[in-house]
Amino acid sequence: MDSSQDKNAPSPIPTLGRFPALDRVEYPADLRNLSVEQLKQVADELRAETVDAVSTTGGHLGASLGVVELTVALHAVFDTPDDKVIWDVGHQAYPHKILTGRRDRIRTLRQPGGLSGFTRRAESKYDPFGAAHSSTSISAGLGMAVAHHLRAEEDPSYRERNVIAVIGDGSISAGMAYEAMNNAAVAGPGAERLIVILNDNEMSIAPPVGAMSNYLSRLMSSRKFMGLRELAGKFVKKLPAPVERTARKADEYARGMITGGTLFEELGFYYVGPVDGHDLPQLVSILRNLRDTDNGPIMLHVITEKGHGYQPAEKAGDKYHAVAKFNVVTGEQKKGPAGPPSYTSVFSRELTRRAATDNKIAAITAAMPSGTGLDAFAKAYPDRFFDVGIAEQHAVTFAAGMATEGLRPFCAIYSTFLQRAYDQVMHDVVLQKLPVRFAIDRAGLVGADGATHAGSFDADFSHLRQFRVIL
Known part of the structure; x- marks a missing residue:
């Protein structure tokens, strides 16, 4: 064995099939x-x-x-x-x-x-x-x-x-x-x-x-x-x-x-x-x-x-966080047939385009820049992009604070995670009539992630004009 090899490195992937241990x-x-x-x-x-x-x-x-x-x-x-x-x-x-x-x-x-x-x-x-x-x-x-x-x-x-x-x-x-x-x-x-x-x-x-x-x-x-x-x-x-x-x-x-x-x-x-x-x-x-x-x-x-x-x-850049079906030997993921543009891609393109003529637009996400499409905005306008980490409550009230001072914040969060910040949405944004725009990704029912990731309460908020929902 090469003495320079990491002694704690795992052995090569065994032949797939039967694993005796x-x-x-x-x-x-x-x-x-x-x-x-x-x-x-x-x-x-x-x-x-x-x-x-x-x-x-x-x-x-x-x-x-x-x-x-x-x-x-x-x-x-x-x-x-x-x-x-x-x-x-x-x-x-x-x-x-x-x-x-x-x-x-x-x-x-x-x-x-x-x-x-x-x-x-x-x-x-x-x-x-x-x-x-x-x-x-x-x-x-x-x-x-x-x-x-x-x-x-x-x-x-x-x-x-x-x-x-x-x-x-x-x-x-x-x-x-x-x-x-x-x-x-x-x-x-x-x-x-x-x-x-x-x-x-x-x-x-x-x-x-x-x-x-x-x-x-x-x-x-x-x-x-x-x-x-x-x-x-x-x-x-x-x-x-x-x-x-x-x-x-x-x-x-x-x-x-x-x-x-x-x-x-x-x-x-x-x-x-x-x-x-x-x-x-x-x-x-x-x-x-x-x-x-x-x-x-x-x-x-x-x-x-x-x-x-x-x-x-x-x-992989994301260390294979979430993958589709893939080839074990090459790692190549199996992509489905091409369809119409996704909600995420359209939102990403339009927000980035509008920010070019409106320097009051800011974008906030909670540890999901690529999933919400804000990675493109971040590259174009890094000074107006804020990833606050896994902190949805803070993200909402942070956006509310921006809105009080004349900015136009877009808060892009998956529906399932925004449910964790409903108190902030209602108390800090809606009651104060602040113009925060919420770009809610993965709204409504979802597939393989199951009930924990369903946007169960989206319909309850879609009628609130102050909420500025983008579904």
Whole structure:
């Protein structure tokens, strides 16, 4: 083997067909007696099975490929489904579904009567919380952890469970995630069993934006300190209780002096990381240590690559976030027959054209520049384009503020996500009669994404002239 080859790089995609290691895994319990080397083989075959399945159904491939090793490690270390694993959004849940008794149905993904493209409580006991919109996992996980603690206090035979919330660097930019973290520090002893895994792949649907992205990039320089803290943690566990408390306080001061502390620690989390999310042996070791501690809430910062292990995805600009059916060997996606111009393309062309003669036009989106067609506007008028990240509520009121000062803001958001900001639409725009134009993409009923992405309430707003709906 070439000594320069990354020792943590996945093996080449095995020959598609029968996977000897994965074939022995029907449920997560089957992983727990395997060696780390055997788990690595399962991970390689799981990645190949995911690629093959999505090539026939389409779906959110890149995020799933990025968490293959993490998925195997979580189910090998924790006692799921008693321990709860919550996947924020659910874009990355395909490997999880394969390992939790749904492999025989994985090629029904996003098909009528088939598996949901997201986590769904009615589908499996291994899906403790339904998802499809981002940034909900920490709130839900904290609620579960507190509930477990209260039940254990009432029933001594009830075992408190670990709750693991896996959230991406894009999703953690949303306000709801910080509301949950802020509350976790004062939510009581139940929060001790909460582990938040920050899956940092430097990308959501579009490249990340904002101060949080820059902050996470700076944290990635602390790998050396991670090793020191692992060593200190092992030493502290062997100390008598009074000395242990003193040592933990010393560790807090040391972290502050060496790294300046972290935002997560200021919010009451014990921060661990960053760690390589594709190094399966290290992940298993760290997760075992976190499973056996009661120092929560804990933030584990994991660095992954979207599309990891499948070359066409790694080379793609969006890391194969969402794909149609494709050729596994070449990665070429199968395009449907050409039809009339899409709503998105017409909107994009006309807004860009009109902005050439009206310098008061501004465009706002919430982490969806290409999906809403605003990427063309952004190239033509970068000073008047604003991607606020996954923050629909802020996007609406930000647009309202612009409108009060004479600008003509166009707020382009998918209908399903604009539903998260209806209070801002009604209170900050409609009641004040502000001329904000909402370009609502993917309005009404949708297809493979299912009920979570349907614009169920579009008709309720189409009669409001102040709303300036563009459907």
